[in-house]
Amino acid sequence: MLKQGRRVTDVPELAWFNSWHDVHEYCETNDGNDIKPLVKLVDDHGTDPLKRALAKITPIEQADYIISTAHKAKGLEWDRVHIEDDYQFKVNEKDHKISDEELRLLYVACTRAKVSLNIHHIYDLVQQLKKQMPVSLRKAVGE
Numbered sequence: 001m002l003k004q005g006r007r008v009t010d011v012p013e014l015a016w017f018n019s020w021h022d023v024h025e026y027c028e029t030n031d032g033n034d035i036k037p038l039v040k041l042v043d044d045h046g047t048d049p050l051k052r053a054l055a056k057i058t059p060i061e062q063a064d065y066i067i068s069t070a071h072k073a074k075g076l077e078w079d080r081v082h083i084e085d086d087y088q089f090k091v092n093e094k095d096h097k098i099s100d101e102e103l104r105l106l107y108v109a110c111t112r113a114k115v116s117l118n119i120h121h122i123y124d125l126v127q128q129l130k131k132q133m134p135v136s137l138r139k140a141v142g143e
Contacts, residue, residue: 089122
């Protein structure tokens, strides 16, 4: 519909866009980065294959695995969480660089775990962050 210049009302994430061009512009912003892969899929393959795939998705309460962005995971919890390597940061032996916004997003993702948290992909960053923690806080978390 957006590609034909008509507003979409049945997809909440797209309801406030006036055109497919507006969706593309939003994808280039920091807030819209998480829908960029979906927009590329629509551009490359159209909506019909996506609709067919979505019709086959297992309901979330019956799923063995749930793949989510940190943005979509806000307020949710799972027993086990695996953090992937798609966060924007740089680490060397003595220092690290990560934006405050990205660090807050990483915090949200890590605090979704109730039982276990796999931080394999961000382990070096976590080690650098721990070095910056005050001694009193390190003691409080068992360091």
